[in-house]
Amino acid sequence: MPLGNPYPMHERWQGLFGNYLTTSFVDILRAQSPEAFPPAAFQGWSAPSLDAQGPLLVPRGTTILALRYLDGVIVAGDRQATEGYQVAHRRIEKVYKADDHSAIAIAGAAGPSIEMARLFQTELEHYEKVEGDGLSLEGKANKLAQMIRMNLPAAMQGLVVVPIFAGFDLKRGEGRIFKYDITGGRYEETEYYATGSGGKDARTTLKKLYRSGCSRSDGVRMTAEALVDAAEEDVGTGGPDPIHGIYPSMKVITRTGFEEVPEAEVRSQCDAVLAARREANSQGAKSG
Amino acid sequence: MPLPYYVSPEQMMKDKAEYARKGIARGRSMMALEYRDGILLVAENPSTLLHKISEIYDRIAFAGVGKYNEFENLRVAGVRHADIKGYSYHREDVTAKALANAYSQALGNIFTEGIKPFEVEVLVVEVGEGPNGKNEMYHILYDGTIEDELHYAAMGGQADEIRRFLKDHYREGMALADAVQLGVRALTVTQNKTLTERDLEVALLDRNRERRKFRRIADAELRSLLGRGDGSGGDGSRAGDRPAAGKP
Numbered sequence: 181m182p183l184g185n186p187y188p189m190h191e192r193w194q195g196l197f198g199n200y201l202t203t204s205f206v207d208i209l210r211a212q213s214p215e216a217f218p219p220a221a222f223q224g225w226s227a228p229s230l231d232a233q234g235p236l237l238v239p240r241g242t243t244i245l246a247l248r249y250l251d252g253v254i255v256a257g258d259r260q261a262t263e264g265y266q267v268a269h270r271r272i273e274k275v276y277k278a279d280d281h282s283a284i285a286i287a288g289a290a291g292p293s294i295e296m297a298r299l300f301q302t303e304l305e306h307y308e309k310v311e312g313d314g315l316s317l318e319g320k321a322n323k324l325a326q327m328i329r330m331n332l333p334a335a336m337q338g339l340v341v342v343p344i345f346a347g348f349d350l351k352r353g354e355g356r357i358f359k360y361d362i363t364g365g366r367y368e369e370t371e372y373y374a375t376g377s378g379g380k381d382a383r384t385t386l387k388k389l390y391r392s393g394c395s396r397s398d399g400v401r402m403t404a405e406a407l408v409d410a411a412e413e414d415v416g417t418g419g420p421d422p423i424h425g426i427y428p429s430m431k432v433i434t435r436t437g438f439e440e441v442p443e444a445e446v447r448s449q450c451d452a453v454l455a456a457r458r459e460a461n462s463q464g465a466k467s468g
Numbered sequence: 469m470p471l472p473y474y475v476s477p478e479q480m481m482k483d484k485a486e487y488a489r490k491g492i493a494r495g496r497s498m499m500a501l502e503y504r505d506g507i508l509l510v511a512e513n514p515s516t517l518l519h520k521i522s523e524i525y526d527r528i529a530f531a532g533v534g535k536y537n538e539f540e541n542l543r544v545a546g547v548r549h550a551d552i553k554g555y556s557y558h559r560e561d562v563t564a565k566a567l568a569n570a571y572s573q574a575l576g577n578i579f580t581e582g583i584k585p586f587e588v589e590v591l592v593v594e595v596g597e598g599p600n601g602k603n604e605m606y607h608i609l610y611d612g613t614i615e616d617e618l619h620y621a622a623m624g625g626q627a628d629e630i631r632r633f634l635k636d637h638y639r640e641g642m643a644l645a646d647a648v649q650l651g652v653r654a655l656t657v658t659q660n661k662t663l664t665e666r667d668l669e670v671a672l673l674d675r676n677r678e679r680r681k682f683r684r685i686a687d688a689e690l691r692s693l694l695g696r697g698d699g700s701g702g703d704g705s706r707a708g709d710r711p712a713a714g715k716p
Contacts, residue, residue, distance in 0.1 A: 216556045
């Protein structure tokens with residue numbers, strides 16, 4: 181048995197590399213500032229049983245959606261956060277810029293969701309600064325899947341986070357949409373997707389209206405139709421609110437980057453949807 | 469067992485400082501100066517992939533001279549420091565001053581406690597917000613000495629000559645093209661060769677940009693800023709657009 185270092189050479193080198201290899205902000209934050217890191221679960225606290233009065237009462241984001249159009253993707257969400265039977269917040273923002281060519285829309289428990297979006301933004305920027313070049317769109321989608329997986333214990337306690345991640349893939353030259361389940365399962369959608377409490381209703385609308393390769397204005401119109409339907413069918417989702425001047429938030433991501441759809445455009449499209457429905461109803465009333 | 473030789477602390481510090489200075493003097497120089505819209509950084513660097521100038525945070529940039537692996541190490545530590553602070557508190561709480569102090573502490577400790585000092589000098593600059601925002605420049609030496617510089621700074625082998633040149637030629641409120649030309653002239657002041665855009669790394673902190681103020685200047689744009697345009701003047705007007713920061 182020779183004396184000296186018991187470890188083979190490569191293991192020693194890996195130890196030396198350890199500190200310099202990680203470009204993940206999430207890993208660094210967990211190691212260096214665990215107090216700033218979102219907890220995966222709350223110890224000593226068990227989930228309410230299913231027959232109790234439902235999941236933990238915290239503000240929840242409701243409907244978000246993404247759809248592909250000719251030049252990229254549109255990502256949108258209503259502006260309401262709901263807590264039980266109460267409106268928790270009327271103007272919450274659910275669609276965040278993740279970096280220059282991608283966005284994250286959040287549904288589920290609002291607190292952990294917003295925190296996850298913020299951590300994800302920092303993660304992407306950190307990687308880009310350290311490496312000198314950004315992650316691929318697929319790499320970003322996978323990283324988000326890992327972060328959702330880390331949240332699984334909290335999700336089992338009722339703090340579910342299910343975002344939609346969408347962006348423009350510069351290599352492929354097209355917009356792409358990724359959806360997730362609470363276990364961090366990652367699935368790509370080729371046309372559109374909606375989730376949150378009114379997500380199913382929004383999807384039903386898009387199923388009827390969606391045409392691939394549509395223009396931006398058609399895309400914005402379809403988004404407005406879907407969100408108005410979601411608000412009509414789902415009590416948690418907030419519709420266009422002309423009284424308070426609150427309209428859904430919509431962003432587009434194209435080859436040239438991330439851009440907000442101007443509020444005037446969103447408003448006029450939502451008003452057009454509402455006007456068309458008013459018209460249809462009054463004609464129905466006349467003929468009936 | 470032989471006894472170690474006694475070396476007086478003065479001698480040890482002197483030796484270390486001389487060693488570090490020699491290492492830094494072998495490398496190529498860089499300089500930074502304030503211009504109308506922010507801070508311009510120019511380095512002599514024939515590599516297009518290994519950067520001497522980088523983005524740290526929204527309003528903060530970093531530049532290093534000397535041994536690449538050592539200042540690269542400091543750069544990554546700086547990005548981590550800034551991102552953790554910005555995530556824990558708020559983006560505007562990340563300041564060049566705190567970062568410069570951290571660098572100063574780290575380099576000072578390495579200098580006094582380590583066998584080999586870092587052969588680097590680093591510059592941390594922060595562009596002020598708004599038209600009257602005050603810029604900050606911190607110059608940190610191999611032994612942790614920290615200085616705040618006004619209007620311009622230079623590091624590397626020819627730093628003294630460059631600083632003397634800038635002292636005579638610097639004017640406040642220069643336009644970008646003038647600033648770039650002055651910076652490149654300053655770097656060549658001790659050499660009798662001209663630097664082409666391929667020998668240079670140029671980046672700036674432009675206070676007119678949104679959130680992330682850092683931007684690299686690519687070869688084509690640099691050529692037109694230097695007035696060596698070959699018809700690619702279209703690139704000169706790109707100052708206002710927004711290519712992804714941090715990319716070469």
